[in-house]
Amino acid sequence: MHGWLLLGADELSHWLGNLLTFRLASCLALAGALFAIGAWGVLARRNVLLVLISVELMLNAVMLAFVAFARAHVNLAHVTGRPYAGESGQIFALSIIALAAAEAAVGLAIVIAYFRNKGSVDTREISSMRG
Amino acid sequence: MQLLDWFTSFLPEWIREPGRFYAYYAETLYLIPLFPFVGFLINGLCRKSISREASGLVACLGSGLACFWAFLCFFAANGPSEVAGTGTDVEFPFRALHAVYANWIEVGSFQCAFGLYLDQLSGVMTLVITGVGTLIHIYSMGYMGHDKAYARYFAYLNLFLFAMLLLVLGDNLILLFVGWEGVGLCSYLLIGFWYEDAAKAAAGMKAFVFNRVGDLGFLLGIFTLFAVFGTVNFVSAPVKVGTSQYPAQANRIERPDPEAVLGAASESERARLSEPKVFLPAEPGLFNYAEALRALTAGKGAAIGNIPLDYNAAAAGRGNLDLSGNLARDVFPNGTVAFAVALACLLLFVGATGKSAQLPLYAWLPDAMAGPTPVSALIHAATMVTAGVYMVTRLGAFFAFSESVLAVVGVVGALTAIFAALCGLTQTDIKKVLAYSTVSQLGYMFLGAATGAFGLAIFHVVTHAFFKALLFLGAGSVIHGMHEEQDMRKMGGLRRKMPITFWTMLLGSCALSGVPFTAGWYSKDEILGTVLAKAESGYGGVWWLLYGLGIVAAFCTAFYTFRLMGLTFFGSCRAGAEKEGRIHESPPVMTVPLMILAVFSLVGGVWFGSGAELPHFVSPLRPSYDTHLGHALNLALTTLAALGGIGLALLLYVQGGKLTKPEPEQGLFYKLSLDKFYVERFYDQTVTGAFRLGSEVLHLLVDVLLIDTLLVYGLGGLVRWIAGLLRRVQTGVVNVYAAGIVCGALLVLYKLLKG
């Protein structure tokens, strides 16, 4: 049933691989940069919205790392002849997308509710959980 | 005599010749306490529905049947009876009835059962209790006639009889203790019978608590005896022949063959051979042990002190007395039998001082007069308060081991006798005079027991039961006739208005004062004579002192008794005209018991005491003592004391026909005596107050302050303080938390990378 979709997948990847040679290191560098930017945003920004966006950025960075490793496993499978072992990375990526969407929805809802109540989304003023 | 025979020939054989039904009576000994108990159940459970007449009748039946059965059992034990299984009659001196009915406590090595034992001692006590008890029951029907809680009163009275009979009939110390506490309970209930009066309820409680102090001593004494001998039974278990139980087996003592002793080669050999061999029966009781120890040390004076707690006679070749499994060995390391037994006796005596109102635990008895007067007569004069004397006599074999213990008993007894007699001199409440008199007479009983002639104490118990019950009932009759007036200052001149009460009480007073040839004279004179004899035979100067105290107390007794008579019956009436007109003699239901008791007060001493038979009779363990009735010096002194006291009282209170001389109320001694030397006030105010204050202070100090505040809250506070330090980390700002996360992540990363 899935046959026709997967038909020629190997050929296609070969062709793409030649076209854009995959480099794990550059992917991870990009992910690291994104993560760092996100982390900086979480730590430094005072606007909750921006903090949320930064969190999303971090999530995306992680996702990128997962996908990159999954891709790297394809190459590994080619080289070693062992069966492909990168599915979990892709699955993680898909999960993170779903999760990020949910998180964004809930988070934004909270932020909006909070803004309606307090009229502010400055993290310095949101400290009602102070012990 | 022939008439009597003709009359008795109509009676069934089991009444005519109870001795032949010996086994049957042994089996049915339980009926004696059961009758009053059934009476208690009927009156107690149906107290709402039962009619007055039925209630009184049931109670009197319960008591009367018990008395009837007690007489039959007593004669069964005393008369000729059939030897088991042979069908021939033999005259026994006295064969104790003994039966074990049911198991009770069996825990570890401790065992005791529901068993009843009627020997001479418990037999005499049973007769007194049921006999005097029945008279007082009958009297009560008149005295309590107007009371609302008639059935409740009789229920308690019957319950008391049940407990008292259990006390004297029990065949072990625990059952004795059951009765002991049981009579205490009934005393509590009856003193506080009119509980709506808070003071009366308090008096009941006071009695119970004072008794409990003694009871603790009693318990510890039981513990010690059990630890030494491993049993709490008085005698060995009854032997079963067929379906019947026969009395306990006595020890078998093998006296040495004199020829063998004489023929022995060496001195040491002779000494060894001359010792008797004692063989205990199976499951020996306390008496068996006492007798064995006494036999082993016979003629050696204090040698008993050397018997170690793990003594084994078999090893010494002297029989089978085996204390090697002794538990007390662990409790008193290096102790001897004499030490442990003396300790036990002293502890038991503490119990006796509580129950028998001796110094220093006497203070409850005067307060106990809050109860109805027949109760005072029955419980607080004739029977319950003599339980201590009974117990000391019952265990007399142990008390007699140590002269020091006897001396303690004697000193306490004599001091109580004189102290209470002095207190009685000035009391104005007619019942209080009699109460102190009872305390004083109980002191005499202990003094008698302390001479080692325990039967004497019981003799005085018996005669005292007659004349003191009489005096209390007479006082009750006076109170009844005066419409609940107890203050003697408001009486006077009653002898014409209440002649029967007057004459009977006069006889009782003579007996109490020790007028020669009345019942009280026989017993009291005998006691003092024995004390004197003991002093003369060199038991130490203390006995001279005790004798002196006894004589002075006898003088005081005679004085306060006739002061009571004078204030009550002589002179002119001080009640006021309105009240005077209503004074009446009591109905026959009350006066007939008075008359019966008066007869006994008069002749009871002769009957029981001629040649001091009763004392010998109830002292089976120590039969050898001389009677001292005829001791000339003693005779002179006691008679002088009695007549002198009476004379002085008559001089002061009767001569002028009214309260001639106002009493010297400012005198120091008068005040001391009136205030009972401040002992009771000390108990009531200082001790009670200190107790209450102490417990409240302790509650605040320890429970509230130390434990709750300092420890519990302290611990909580500590946790709170630490938490207070930690809470500052929680700022509430998201960015700070995020920084924490980052720091943590970096730390983990560092650890991971470093390996």
Next chain:
Amino acid sequence: MLLTALIVLPLLGAIPLLLVRDGNAREIKVWAIMVSLVTFLVSLPLWFNYDPDSGELYQFVEHHRWIHLQGLRANFSLGVDGFATLLILLTTFIMPIALLGSWNYIKERQKEFYIAMLGLEAAMIGVFAATDLLLFYVFFEASLIPMYLLIGIWGGENRIYATTKFVLYTVFGSLLMFVAILFVYHKTGGAHFGIAHLAEALQRCREADPLDPSHLTLGQEIWCFWAFALAFAIKIPLFPLHTWLPDAHVEAPTPGSVILASVLLKMGGYGFLRLVVPFFPHAAALYAPFFMWLSVTGIVYGSLMAFAQQDVKKLIAYSSVAHMGTCLLGIFSYNAIGIQGGAYQMLNHGISTGALFLLAGMLYERTHTRMIDYYGGIAKVVPVMTVCFVVVTLSSIGLPLTNGFVGEFSALLGAFLAQKDVHSCGVWYAALGGLGVILGAVYMLSLVKRVFYGKVLRQSNERLADLSPRELGLLLPLLAMIFVMGLQPSPFFRRMEPAVRQFLTYAQPGVDFAKARKLHAHGTALARGSGNPDASGTGREP
């Protein structure tokens, strides 16, 4: 299956209650009482079929797999010996009475109340039936939850304070015990949590060569002993750890007080009998005199406190402290008389103090106050109640022919004869512990006097209702038991005998106590054993 059935029955019975609406108050009550009655009937074979002469200590034994993980093997093992049999019977006997006693007392959240009570019953039976230590612990802790709710929801004004105090106190002790349980489990090799197995395995550990890692040193034993002992000493409660009890009793609703006094406190004594002494005999012997003195202090102190109280329930609560002191006095006397007496006193206390709390509850229902001074002279108004109260009072102060006497007498006699190896002054234990005999009479009789005797002090007290048939009916079984147990204690004692023998063999595994004590005096460092067999802490003679 009987024991499982006993545990499950109340829980099953609680399920229908979950489904009913709260409005059907009467049906809920009747159902709950029926369930507890059926549980009682089902428990009766424990009395009739437990055979102390069969040679088997544990009877009605069952084993089921429960938790079998790597390194953790606990079984659902049940079984009863003489002590447990009697305590389970006490539980199932008291429960219907307590439930019937709450008929009018509980007015709101009735459904939840009865569910909590039934759950409590299951947990209590589980505690006494468990022969697996972990299972025991689970039930021990589980019984806290319903009690926490009972006091916290249906209690008096100060209920939150009381219930928190109760739970914190108890948990403080039992968590320490949990640590010790795990230590014991691993020390003994982690085979399983069977209580008998652990006791024997610990014995092997003590006897093991000091160089062997499985060797249990005296120091370790002492730590574990204290962890266990603390839990049960709080529960029983022993003298300085007792302050939760008066508060909990005062605030708890009547049935809660009844159960708390009758059964929950017994878990403490049961723990000492079943776990503390058999597991750690050396440490127990070392500290037995200490515990005896604490018990004696508890008796005297509890009695004095009871005398100082103005609140009926608080007075009874402090009397519990005194009574449970007597129990512990017997248990630590190390002889059969004392142990059986102590255990018997636990049953007595369950009966008579349960009855006292019921009566206090009945007074409260009538007047809505517990202050003693509010009453006075009501004997005239409520004669039947007075009779019941006096009878129970007499049982409580140990009057002969009531149950209290048998237990108190045996426990004190046991203390008097306290084993010489362990104790040196049995006479003083008995003499000072016996002060409870006097003081008990003082505080209980003064309670009776202040509540019932004298003149009626208040107008409102002149029309108090006497006992209703329901109230009389629930008191009668207790009154009957007071006399039955006072007149025929032998069947009870006989059932305990095998368990006592077992206890004594565990408690005295051929130990030279004097030597052990000397070792301890030298300091546990020496006893910890650095290769010197003489300092191994067991101090066994060759």
